[in-house]
Amino acid sequence: MQLTLEFGGGLELLCQSVKIHKVNVDLQAGKEKLTMRDLLSWVRTNLIKERPEMFMKGESVRPGVLVLINDCDWELSGQLDTTLVEKDVIVFISTLHGG
Amino acid sequence: MQLTLEFGGGLELLCQSVKIHKVNVDLQAGKEKLTMRDLLSWVRTNLIKERPEMFMKGESVRPGVLVLINDCDWELSGQLDTTLVEKDVIVFISTLHGG
Amino acid sequence: DAGFGHGLSPEMVYRYSRQLLLPSFGVKGQSNLLKSSILVVGAGGLGSPALLYLAACGVGRLGIVDHDDVELNNMHRQIIHTEAYIGQSKVKSAAAACRAINSTIDIVEHREALRTSNALEIVRKYDIVIDATDNLPSRYMISDCCVVLGKPLVSGAALGLEGQLTVYNHIGSPCYRCLFPTPPPTSACQRCSDSGVLGVVPGVIGCLQALEAIKIASAIGEPLSGRMLLFDALSARIRIVKIRGRSLHCEVCGENAAFTEQMFQDFDYEKFTQSPLTPLPLKLKL
Amino acid sequence: DAGFGHGLSPEMVYRYSRQLLLPSFGVKGQSNLLKSSILVVGAGGLGSPALLYLAACGVGRLGIVDHDDVELNNMHRQIIHTEAYIGQSKVKSAAAACRAINSTIDIVEHREALRTSNALEIVRKYDIVIDATDNLPSRYMISDCCVVLGKPLVSGAALGLEGQLTVYNHIGSPCYRCLFPTPPPTSACQRCSDSGVLGVVPGVIGCLQALEAIKIASAIGEPLSGRMLLFDALSARIRIVKIRGRSLHCEVCGENAAFTEQMFQDFDYEKFTQSPLTPLPLKLKL
Ligand SMILES: [Zn+2]
Ligand SMILES: [Zn+2]
Numbered sequence: 202m203q204l205t206l207e208f209g210g211g212l213e214l215l216c217q218s219v220k221i222h223k224v225n226v227d228l229q230a231g232k233e234k235l236t237m238r239d240l241l242s243w244v245r246t247n248l249i250k251e252r253p254e255m256f257m258k259g260e261s262v263r264p265g266v267l268v269l270i271n272d273c274d275w276e277l278s279g280q281l282d283t284t285l286v287e288k289d290v291i292v293f294i295s296t297l298h299g300g
Numbered sequence: 301m302q303l304t305l306e307f308g309g310g311l312e313l314l315c316q317s318v319k320i321h322k323v324n325v326d327l328q329a330g331k332e333k334l335t336m337r338d339l340l341s342w343v344r345t346n347l348i349k350e351r352p353e354m355f356m357k358g359e360s361v362r363p364g365v366l367v368l369i370n371d372c373d374w375e376l377s378g379q380l381d382t383t384l385v386e387k388d389v390i391v392f393i394s395t396l397h398g399g
Numbered sequence: 400d401a402g403f404g405h406g407l408s409p410e411m412v413y414r415y416s417r418q419l420l421l422p423s424f425g426v427k428g429q430s431n432l433l434k435s436s437i438l439v440v441g442a443g444g445l446g447s448p449a450l451l452y453l454a455a456c457g458v459g460r461l462g463i464v465d466h467d468d469v470e471l472n473n474m475h476r477q478i479i480h481t482e483a484y485i486g487q488s489k490v491k492s493a494a495a496a497c498r499a500i501n502s503t504i505d506i507v508e509h510r511e512a513l514r515t516s517n518a519l520e521i522v523r524k525y526d527i528v529i530d531a532t533d534n535l536p537s538r539y540m541i542s543d544c545c546v547v548l549g550k551p552l553v554s555g556a557a558l559g560l561e562g563q564l565t566v567y568n569h570i571g572s573p574c575y576r577c578l579f580p581t582p583p584p585t586s587a588c589q590r591c592s593d594s595g596v597l598g599v600v601p602g603v604i605g606c607l608q609a610l611e612a613i614k615i616a617s618a619i620g621e622p623l624s625g626r627m628l629l630f631d632a633l634s635a636r637i638r639i640v641k642i643r644g645r646s647l648h649c650e651v652c653g654e655n656a657a658f659t660e661q662m663f664q665d666f667d668y669e670k671f672t673q674s675p676l677t678p679l680p681l682k683l684k685l
Numbered sequence: 686d687a688g689f690g691h692g693l694s695p696e697m698v699y700r701y702s703r704q705l706l707l708p709s710f711g712v713k714g715q716s717n718l719l720k721s722s723i724l725v726v727g728a729g730g731l732g733s734p735a736l737l738y739l740a741a742c743g744v745g746r747l748g749i750v751d752h753d754d755v756e757l758n759n760m761h762r763q764i765i766h767t768e769a770y771i772g773q774s775k776v777k778s779a780a781a782a783c784r785a786i787n788s789t790i791d792i793v794e795h796r797e798a799l800r801t802s803n804a805l806e807i808v809r810k811y812d813i814v815i816d817a818t819d820n821l822p823s824r825y826m827i828s829d830c831c832v833v834l835g836k837p838l839v840s841g842a843a844l845g846l847e848g849q850l851t852v853y854n855h856i857g858s859p860c861y862r863c864l865f866p867t868p869p870p871t872s873a874c875q876r877c878s879d880s881g882v883l884g885v886v887p888g889v890i891g892c893l894q895a896l897e898a899i900k901i902a903s904a905i906g907e908p909l910s911g912r913m914l915l916f917d918a919l920s921a922r923i924r925i926v927k928i929r930g931r932s933l934h935c936e937v938c939g940e941n942a943a944f945t946e947q948m949f950q951d952f953d954y955e956k957f958t959q960s961p962l963t964p965l966p967l968k969l970k971l
Contacts, residue, residue: 209631210561211587220634255587265583267627269640276643292638294629295587296579299558299594300445300533300601308917309847310873319920354873364869366913368926375929391924393915394873395865398844398880399731399819399887416758420881421845423919448734448892451764452885472702474786478737481785499767500760559707560906595706599738599899602892606734610885610918620846620919628921632896633709633906635914637923 202226202235202287206244210295212266215256216248224248237268238281240291256293267294301325301334301386305343309394311365314355315347323347336367337380339390355392366393406430411503415457428617429457433504435616436460438525440513440541442493443467444601445531445555445608447479452609454497458616460505461497462525465489466512466677476598512676513537515664518544527612530554531605535582536668536676542567542575546652547663551615551622555608557601558594562630564607565623565642568652569615572624577646577653582672600632692716697789701743714903715743719790721902722746724811726799726827728779729753730887731817731841731894733765738895740783744902746791747783748811751775752798752963762884798962799823801950804830813898816840817891821868822954822962828853828861832938833949837901837908841894843887844880848916850893851909851928854938855901858910863932863939868958886918 206222213220226243228235238260249256255263261281262268268275269292275283285291305321312319325342327334337359348355354362360380361367367374368391374382384390405426412419415429437458439446442465453461467489469480477489484492490510497506509521513532522528522544530541530552538554545552551569556562568574607628614620629638651658669675691712698705701715723744725732728751739747753775755766763775770778776796783792795807799818808814808830816827816838824840831838837855842848854860893914900906915924937944955961 209629210563211558220631254584263583263587264581265579265587267578267642269638272638272640274640274642277641292629292640294563296583297556297558297561297563298533298535298538299556299596300441300443300531308915309849310845319917353870362869362873363867364865364873366864366928368924371924371926373926373928376927391915391926393849395869396842396844396847396849397819397821397824398842398882399727399729399817410757414757415761417881418761418883420879421883423846424881424883448764448888452888455761455764456884457761471696471700475701475704475741475743478734478741478786482788483785499769500764502768560709593706595703595710597704597707597710597896597899598742599892599896602734602738603889603896606885606888606892610883610889611921613883613885614919614921621921623921626921628923633900635897635900635907635909635912635925637914637925639921639923 202228202285204240204285204288205290206248207290207292209292210297212256212293212295215251217250222248235285236281237270237275237283237285240285241281262293265296267296268292269294301327301384303339303384303387304389305347306389306391308391309396311355311392311394314350316349321347334384335380336369336374336382336384339384340380361392364395366395367391368393411457414503418456424617424619428619431617432457432613433459435527436462436525437527437529437612437616438462438464438522439529439531440464440537441531441533442479442489443473443531443533444476444557444596444598445605446493447477448602448605449529449531449609449612450493450497451479451500452606453612454501454504454506456613457501458504460507460525462507462509462521463490463493464509464511464513464521465493466510476596476601478602513541514676515540515666515668519548519660519663522548522550525550527615528552529608529612531608534676535674536672538575539582539672540668543651543658543663543666546574547658547660553608553611553615555604557604558596560597560600560632562600562604562632563627564604564611564630565627566611566615569622569624571644573643573645574649574652576651577643577649580650585673597632600630603630603632697743700789704742710903710905714905717903718743718899719745721813722748722811723813723815723898723902724748724750724808725815725817726750726823727817727819728765728775729759729817729819730762730843730882730884731891732779733763734888734891735815735817735895735898736765736779736783737786738892739898740787740790740792742899743787744790746793746811748793748795748807749776749779750795750797750799750807751779752796762882762887764888799827800962801826801952801954805834805946805949808834808836811836813901814838815894815898817894820962821960822958824861825868825958826954829937829944829949829952832860833944833946839894839897839901841890843890844882846883846886846918848886848890848918849913850890850897850916851913852897852901855908855910857930859929859931860935860938862937863929863935866936871959883918886916889916889918
């Protein structure tokens with residue numbers, strides 16, 4: 202499944218300072234759909250090169266990270282259980298506090 | 301065909317100050333596709349309530365109006381000959397000079 | 400009312416004429432603005448443009464809170480301050496700049512850090528709050544205070560080459576805790592003073608904060624409530640995304656929340672976030 | 686070079702420290718900026734924030750062109766000017782404001798209208814041009830001048846509650862004539878002075894103009910070349926759209942164009958656009 206993943210607010214530093222990743226994620230053997238839960242685990246294995254604790258906590262993202270699926274907060278689509286489809290754009294962004 | 305038409309930069313004043321129009325445009329009898337040429341004539345007939353010369357000149361838009369199809373300048377897709385498809389978003393925007 | 404039936408003096412009509420000419424703003428929008436009061440917390444990178452534009456456009460009463468003094472290393476982004484004010488109070492400097500561009504509005508100086516002990520008293524006096532601070536405990540504290548007092552909160556942030564903006568606690572939009580019930584680990588919290596910022600990035604966000612506050616105060620347009628603007632200066636990309644509404648389960652603004660003024664005053668925001676309300680000095684080595 | 690090998694004095698290191706800390710900007714970006722020169726045409730609604738941020742961030746030489754005087758009805762949006770300067774030259778007022786926030790850069794005052802007779806001589810001295818004017822003939826004239834002299838042009842516009850921004854004549858992007866070969870009918874040309882503008886709208890666009898100029902001058906990021914930003918303040922919506930590249934058939938920048946300095950000097954922009962270079966006075970009736 203072709204997906205676009207974007208990292209911002211400093212999270213890009215965890216994946217070699219690259220903000221936009223066009224990726225191909227295969228369904229896991231025996232599964233019929235790809236959920237955000239699966240994608241997070243894929244990201245952690247394949248993209249996050251350092252300090253994974255800055256990206257995840259347990260099976261979800263760490264506090265202070267917003268997840269947006271096609272420009273919508275993932276809270277509105279079922280969070281970890283959201284099913285992804287071809288060409289979805291998923292943004293992971295860390296909240297900023299500076300001024 | 302369902303299309304979203306947006307007017308900006310003052311052009312909305314020609315259609316009762318409404319900027320976003322969700323419209324349904326039917327193919328003309330005997331035609332197989334809808335082009336921008338067809339859409340402009342449809343807009344002139346159905347949406348423009350006053351001063352049509354502020355929107356069109358000849359069969360195209362008047363000088364100073366940019367046309368964007370799905371966030372791309374229509375010059376890149378063939379201008380009047382561009383074929384439209386379901387759910388396209390077409391923006392008509394008048395260039396501003398103020399400051 | 401100066402005999403014109405709209406409450407604007409001839410001088411005001413002349414000063415604000417370009418705004419009065421706007422059909423979607425007009426006399427009604429200007430009158431609403433002149434009757435409104437807006438508090439800007441932080442006279443730094445975000446507060447500088449926000450304060451200048453709010454003063455210029457004719458907000459009736461404009462409050463400025465900050466405890467800091469102007470430093471030379473602020474000047475690359477905090478354009479409200481001049482070199483002449485280095486070493487003096489940021490509030491004094493910002494208030495002088497606002498008065499110099501509009502002597503006809505009321506500028507109120509709060510030369511102190513916003514804390515749980517004074518926040519309720521200060522915020523209560525204003526209709527709208529702008530969060531232009533630079534640290535995490537202040538962001539939780541200001542949001543909670545706005546929930547307790549029922550004030551809309553225009554919240555901006557900038558760091559490095561990115562900025563973020565939304566309106567909390569307004570017509571069904573979430574509060575800061577609805578979005579971030581648990582504070583991030585301290586290792587994830589960067590400040591401009593630690594990590595740097597390109598000066599014009601808070602400039603863009605601060606202007607947009609002024610705009611949102613003006614829209615709310617004058618009752619025009621659609622505020623950025625329930626939406627968040629994400630700005631990436633380096634690539635010149637801007638996303639405006641839909642975020643969750645108010646959470647029924649939020650500890651502060653939710654259905655069964657019982658977060659009182661007393662609880663607010665007793666809450667330890669530095670402990671909750673494990674971060675200090677005022678930044679530590681920085682040593683730069685090149 | 687102050688012995689640090691990067692050409693920055695200890696005072697500069699301190700002043701710009703928050704920008705030097707940025708990995709994607711750093712010492713290289715700051716050095717590039719300090720060596721660059723930027724001309725801002727128009728010290729009004731767009732020019733005000735653009736000039737303040739360019740001065741603050743450390744552009745080496747900053748030129749300001751304007752022929753106008755400060756008026757009270759400018760003050761709602763032209764935040765660089767203070768009431769004390771009403772009746773005085775906008776260039777003098779803006780230059781004083783820029784010097785007050787950064788006394789270490791070179792500010793050049795051009796107290797005259799930009800015309801075909803002086804434009805080549807003035808624009809030639811700068812690396813980058815910002816169009817912050819308010820009328821159509823100036824926009825064609827400045828674009829043509831930038832094509833003739835090979836300068837990137839950061840062009841912004843604001844009216845009512847909308848703004849537009851792009852970078853012309855830079856790495857394959859079009860010039861103003863590529864986009865608008867024929868001028869619009871005069872009935873379609875509105876100015877802020879005729880039609881009104883909410884002050885903070887040019888504020889947002891002017892900040893973004895400063896950002897794009899800084900990116901070009903310091904050679905960081907992706908400039909808004911071949912893209913246009915469309916800003917709708919009322920609905921808080923921003924589109925960044927892809928526009929055509931340089932047109933092979935453009936009369937000024939195209940393959941076979943032979944638009945010389947002499948042709949530029951002889952071109953009648955007021956006649957071409959059927960609009961005056963300087964606005965007419967306005968009568969407001971409420
Ligand atoms: Zn809440
Ligand atoms: Zn051209």
